[in-house]
Amino acid sequence: MMDYTQQAQWLKAMAHPTRLEILDILRRGEECVCHMEAALGKRQSYISQQLMTLRDAGLVDSRRDGLNVFYFLCAPDTLLPLLDAVLGPLDDAARRHLPGCVCPHCAPVAVASS
Amino acid sequence: MMDYTQQAQWLKAMAHPTRLEILDILRRGEECVCHMEAALGKRQSYISQQLMTLRDAGLVDSRRDGLNVFYFLCAPDTLLPLLDAVLGPLDDAARRHLPGCVCPHCAPVAVASS
DNA sequence: ATATTCTATTCAGGATTCGGAATATTGAAT
DNA sequence: ATTCAATATTCCGAATCCTGAATAGAATAT
Numbered sequence: 001m002m003d004y005t006q007q008a009q010w011l012k013a014m015a016h017p018t019r020l021e022i023l024d025i026l027r028r029g030e031e032c033v034c035h036m037e038a039a040l041g042k043r044q045s046y047i048s049q050q051l052m053t054l055r056d057a058g059l060v061d062s063r064r065d066g067l068n069v070f071y072f073l074c075a076p077d078t079l080l081p082l083l084d085a086v087l088g089p090l091d092d093a094a095r096r097h098l099p100g101c102v103c104p105h106c107a108p109v110a111v112a113s114s
Numbered sequence: 115m116m117d118y119t120q121q122a123q124w125l126k127a128m129a130h131p132t133r134l135e136i137l138d139i140l141r142r143g144e145e146c147v148c149h150m151e152a153a154l155g156k157r158q159s160y161i162s163q164q165l166m167t168l169r170d171a172g173l174v175d176s177r178r179d180g181l182n183v184f185y186f187l188c189a190p191d192t193l194l195p196l197l198d199a200v201l202g203p204l205d206d207a208a209r210r211h212l213p214g215c216v217c218p219h220c221a222p223v224a225v226a227s228s
Numbered sequence: 229a230t231a232t233t234c235t236a237t238t239c240a241g242g243a244t245t246c247g248g249a250a251t252a253t254t255g256a257a258t
Numbered sequence: 259a260t261t262c263a264a265t266a267t268t269c270c271g272a273a274t275c276c277t278g279a280a281t282a283g284a285a286t287a288t
Contacts, residue, residue, distance in 0.1 A: 004131040004135050004138070007201065008128075008134055009129075010200075011128050011134075011200065012126075012130075014122075014129075015126035015128075015129045016122055016246095017118040017119050020118040020122055032265095043249095044264080044265070044266095045248080045250085045266080046247070048265060048266055048267080049246095049266090049267085051265095064254090064255085066255075066264095067254090067256070069264075069265060081199045082196075082200060085192075085195045085196040085198075085199045086121050086125065146235095147235060148234070148235085157277095157279095158234080159236080159278075159279080159280090160277070160278070162236055163237085163277080166236075178284085180234095180285070181234050182234070183234075183235060
């Protein structure tokens, strides 16, 4: 007999507009918190909360790199098809370099200035 | 810009063990309430409630046939792939004819007996 | 009309979640 | 040691959800 409890937990963690948007960002690759802050236009503490929910559900994991903490999808093999089914296939037109964002991914051009 | 609200609503309706189990039954075809009652081993009012939740979210719809009300998936084209991604592909080994069930699908052999 | 069967709704308590504000922690730089 | 920047956690009132019990409705048969 199947369990359904584990799957329900996953879906529950996904069933939130902000968290879905975060997952939509992360299926393009890992990102730091400050990037999501710029992308979502929400406060950092709020985003951290939603990330904690996703982490507790086992959907995402994080790694630290200096000051930044990068988040990424935990089980891409099962999660990516699910996100494709929910959000539609990935459109590469969506750009990763946000205007106002200064995270290492968006503004890596700060080497030699003066 | 994408909305994420509609998808979150759908996922939220799915994010419950009993409702997932109901959807798992319905992806094999329509079934009446009394069938699910036998399949899930829960009370009828409880099942009706969960079905109402699924109906309000637009995941299932129903039709009446005499005394029985049959439920079926509402948008199979988008819902079936999603359920496949969540629950795994359909295994036809799971039988539809429950032992204790007397619904028209399970016990249609009441024509000529004596 | 009445009874029976199948399904739907309402109700109420307890439990859980939501969302924002405030605060804490962690690592790097000076 | 101190300061700063990035991220994490805690707290709390409000809102929502869960779930079983009771009740209501709808269709059929007698």
